[in-house]
Structure formats: C-alpha cells, structure tokens
Amino acid sequence: MNDQALQSTDLQADIGRLLERIQTLGQVGALEGGGVCRLALTDQDRDGRNLVLGWMRELGLATRVDQIGNVVGIRQGAEDGAPVMIGSHIDSVATGGLYDGTLGVLAGLEAVHTLNDAGITTRCPVAVGFFTNEEGARFAPDMMGSAVHQGSLPLVDALETVGTDGQSVGSELDRIGYSGDVPVNDLVPRAYLELHIEQGPVLEESGTTIGAVTGVQGISWTEFQFSGISNHAGTTPMRLRHDAGYVAAAVAVEARAIATRLGGHQVATVGVTELSPNLVNVIANQARVTVDLRNTSDSELVLAEARMADFVANTAASEGVELQQRTLARFSPVEFDPQIVGLIEAAAGRYGCSCQRLPSGAGHDAQM
Template identity: 40%
Template sequence: MTPEINGDRLLARLEALATIGRNRSGELTRLALSDEDTRARSQVMQWLEEAGARVWIDRIGNIHGASSGENAQPAVCTGSHIDTVINAGALDGSYGVLAGIELLQTLHEQGLKPATSIEVIVFSNEEGVRFTPDLLGSRVMVKDVSLSEALAVESRTGEQFGSELKRSGSTGDVDPWQHLPGSFVELHIEQGPLLEATNNQIGIVEGVQGHSWWQVEVQGQANHAGTTPMHLRRDAGQAAMRLAQNLSEHASRQSVPAVATVGTLSLVPGAINVVPGQARFTVDFRDASADVLRQADIRLHQEARQLEDDGFRVDLRSISRAEPVFFSADIVAAISNAANARTLRTLRMISGASHDAQMISRICPTAMIFVPSVGGISHHPAEATNAADLIMGAQILADVVWALAN
C-alpha cells in the first residue's frame, strides 16, 4: 500500500516554518547557524520526533531523522536544507525537508514499516551565504571537503563555522559519513520558469549544472575625482566593470559558460568624489559541461591578465566549485513511473541551481523531483508554488521513496 500524505499538514508546517526568521517588514532571512536558523532547526527536530523518527545531529551540523526498517540495508534518504539567502522565499529547501517529515509522520500514524529504513537529512549551510563554500554539510559527508577544513571556515564577519556550531548547539558526536545513504531523492521547487511555461506538473531531474565561483580583486590607484584627468586614471571600479561586462557578453554570445553572474561588487574607498583604488566582486559560472566550465575559468584568467597589462593588479581566488553531475537512471525511471501512475504531465530537465543532491550522487544512486515555481521566481520574497502542486510533489516523493524502500 502506498502511503497517502496529509497535504494540509504539510502546507501548515511550511507556513509555520516561514515565520521563523521573518522580521517586522516581512523579510525572511535564516542564514546558516544564525539565531533564526537555530530556532528553525529546533522546530524541525521537534517535528521529526513527532513523526516517530530517531533523531541525531552529526559533527558538521546535519540533522538526521530515521524510521526503522525491517532489514539492515543503508537507508533510503530524502531531505534538503532550511537555511536561506537574504530576504528569501519560504519554499527553497524547506519544502523538501518538510515533505520528507510528512512521509515519516504518515508512516508512523498508519503503522507502516518499510523493508529498508527511510531517513530525512537536513543539510547544514547549503546556501553558502554566511559561510562559503555552499553545500557544506553534504560536501563533508562525501569528503569533498574535510571536516577540519569545514569547521575552520570563517564568515565575512570573522565567525568560525565550528565555533558557531557549538554556540548554537547544532553539533553532534557522529561522523557525517558514519551512516551514508543507500539512495537519495531530493524534492525541490524548480526555481525557474520551464515547468510553468510548458504546463507540466512534475520535473524529472536528470542532473545538475556544475558551478565555479570566484572572488576577484582589482587594485588600481585611488585619486581625487575632480583633479585626475581620465587618461591618467587607474580606476579599479571601471576596470572591474569592464571585466565583468566582458564575461557576461562572452556567456551571451558564445554560451561559455551557459550563464555568468556578478552577484556582489564593492568599491574602495567608496566615496562619491574619489576614483576607486580597489574593486572586489564575485563571479558565478554555471554549465552542464565540465569542459565548458573550465573554459570559462580560463577566460576569466585571460581577462585578468589583460587588466594587468593595462597597469592593474588582479587577484583571483576560487571560493566554490562543483562539477556537473548526472543522476541515477533507475531512480529517474522510478520518478517517471510514479508520476505516470498518477497521470501527471512531466518534463525531463537539468537543474540550473546547485543542490545537496549533486554532492550525494557521488556516494549513492540519486535523483531529484521538481514542482513548478510561479513566474520562475526564487531567492526572492515572491517565490511561490501553487498549493496543489506542493501537495502532489510531496506525494510523488512519498511514492518513490516508499517504492525504493520496499
């Protein structure tokens, strides 16, 4: 018997979780290991306990909640994250976590015991906003980053990840790799426009684009804005903007890479009447081809050398990298079968956003399920998915995980 989830309870919990970290202006921000994230983690652990799960935290701060199975096979796992970007939407990450908890609670209430244990994982620091790199909890689990390196990561304001784990009570004594998944299915909102534009209900995600993130610093010469002729300036701001524009135009014209984004930019000294002597910005390259991603990195270095030829000093620092991945054909087929059984319209697709699933795919069969995002909007307060789509996506997750566990 396939368990039928309680959609109303799922929606109510999504709404309740969205209040944690929301300020008086209505902005939702739960950066990793902040006080807001700590309160949300506590709430999620309470819901896992209500669902009858055995709950523990590992040494990188990932939360685990597992049902018991009849055999000793590695668990069929699902989950996502609950940390957010700044001024976020309510669904990114949280939807996949709460849908997994809803499945566990449904099994608990109906007295259903799977052959293989089912586990929900809440990964720490997925977004990488406060602590870089992103996907930190899953990176440590698959040993892409060592535990000691991760614990030593510092935020922009100097807080250490390990210290913040202890301060917030978010650390445990279990190694992240001690109980690895046997398989993993992540449910997520699409965060893009394709499902809505093609009038499809379920995205069957066959892989995830890789990304390459860079911190760029351009050093010029600060000087008086009124007395320094244009031809005698070494304006770091202008140089940085020229470099950024060249990268964007290359992505637009040559698709190398598929997308390139400058998401942050700061000028020093940052005064209206001073020629900037220093500029710092970030670059986010993404592509489904590892080779194209490397070509984009090479292009960045070539552009930097051109600025150095013009008299600037340019420092490049890689701050995060994830190779493109392609998911398990068997789990992709299981998602397709579950959606077809409920006569849903589906679209096979590649995710443009990064997810913990791309890390977990290194150690076990993995795939993802998407539901439509209204207007394709995410990482924004307007992020939304219709209630019926949220419920149906969670039901498909339940169908697939239950099938894999049995």
C-alpha cells in the same frame, strides 16, 4: 516494500498537513512582510532545528546528530541496511523564502507520516534529514554539512571556519547544542531524494508542473580585485588613466559575451561590484568584482574559465591596473541516477502532472 505497498496506487500525502508544518516552521525567524531569516547556527536556526527534531520524534523516528550538526531521523524497515534518505536544509539566507530547503525536509516527514497512517512497513529503512549550513550565507562554503558528510570537506576545516560575524562553526555548534557525537561518515544512504522548489523561471515559462532534475551544473566563483590610480575625472586624459572601475565594467560585459558565445547551458553573472573611492568625479583606484560561471559540461566550464581569465589579465595589463584574483568556490557538474530520474517522471505521469527533464542551475546538497 511489502506487497500492500507495492500495489498501493491511492496512497496520498496530506498536503494541508504539509503546508501547516511549513507555515509553522516559517514563523521561526519570520521577517516582517514575509520570508524568513534563519542564518546557519544562529538562535533562529537552533529554534528551527528543535521544532523539526521534535516532529521527527513524534513520528517515531530514531534521531541522530553528527559532528557537523547534520540531523537525521530513521524509520525502520522490514530489513536492516542502508536507508533511502529524503532531505534538504532548513537554514536560510538573510531574506529567505518559506519553501527553500524546508519543502524537501518537511515533505520527507509527510511521507513518513503517510506511511505511518497507512500502517505500511517499507522493505528498506527510510531516513529524513537536514544538513548544516547549505546556504553559506554566514559560513563559507555553502553546502558545508553535506560536503563534510560525503568526505569532500574535512571535518576539522569546517569546524574551524570563521563566519561573517567572527564566530566559528565549531563554537556555534556547541553554543546552540548541535555538536553531535555521531561520526560524519557513519550513515551512507542507499539512495537520496531532495524535493525542491524551482529557483528559476524555466518550468513556469513552459507551464510544466514537475521538473525531473538530471543533474547539477558545475559552479565556478572567482573574485577579481583591481588596483589603479585615482585622478580627477575632468583633468585626466583618457590615455593617462589607470582606471580600476573601467576594468571592472569590462569584465561584467565580457562575462555576458562569453556565455552568449558558448551558448547551451553556459551562464555567467557578475554579482558583486565595488568601487573606491566611489565618487562621481574621481577615477576609481580600487575595484572588486565576482564572476559566477556555470555549465552542465565541465569541459565547457573550463573553457569559459580560461576565456574569462585571459580577458581579465589582458584588460588589466592594457589599462596599467594591478590584478589579484582568488577562487571562491569550484564544483564540477554532477549527473543524477537515471533510474531515479525515470521514477520521478513515471510518478508525475501517474498523477497526471506534466513533467520536464532539466538540469539544476542552483547548487544543492544532493550534488554532494
């Protein structure tokens, strides 16, 4: 930055202007009663993209769209080179909130707007961007755009991904006009910052204003399917049952027990439970459950995965139930740059905000 920027202590973002942009974008895909639905690459996502892209251009940013539809606007600095990038995503789940992802993108635009108003030229370029399909609600996996950007997911695999409605990522990018020609690995930021709302109760419980995120927990998603035998609930003795529903219920209980025994940052969730034929007086012959395991330590996460796998296999075998399983997602823990974490703490202190270091339990583009 120039000397003026280095010594500026009174530079303030316009919170009203930021909130106005958030509310305006929140009208795109707005749901009755509050919230938004902007599933990735739908018409609503396209309209949201058009709005944000327009704001980027109004602020004088040089915009670019890459081959997976990631959008970046760049403000030139005094020197050429890699930009400092601020960003997140603007797609949502089916019942999303106004701030999830959106805050990180629009806060970046507000930072640019504030710099423009103050006439400050930063030493490095500043980029603001949003990544395609962070949520993964329509197309799996989540964090798709950032994964392709960072090279952990091949572009061709992402483009060929078929969504819940039978459409492919590539065809939908073409349809909404966001199949760009910029290579996905063309932009390598000097640093990346993602402002996000807390997606949990930790800061609220402690009365802390700012969380300086030290990293993102490792994530392991596994689907288990059990096949047993349907029989009458009243006439089948317990010793003769092959109950898929029982095994599914046991998995849910054991997932909680594993997390409790390991302690620390280990968490476990059974988010999906489906039984068939799903009748009150019939033993279930089919069951499907998903297990979500997370930990800041990869070795502890591996241990939780092993304990879960052993329990599932042994319980299914003892009940005489057939087992099938598949991995839905697996991300190792990521540690963030300590210098940037320290800068966040220092900035919070300068503005009189309480601050706490903590890991993020939710996945974000920043972990890519």
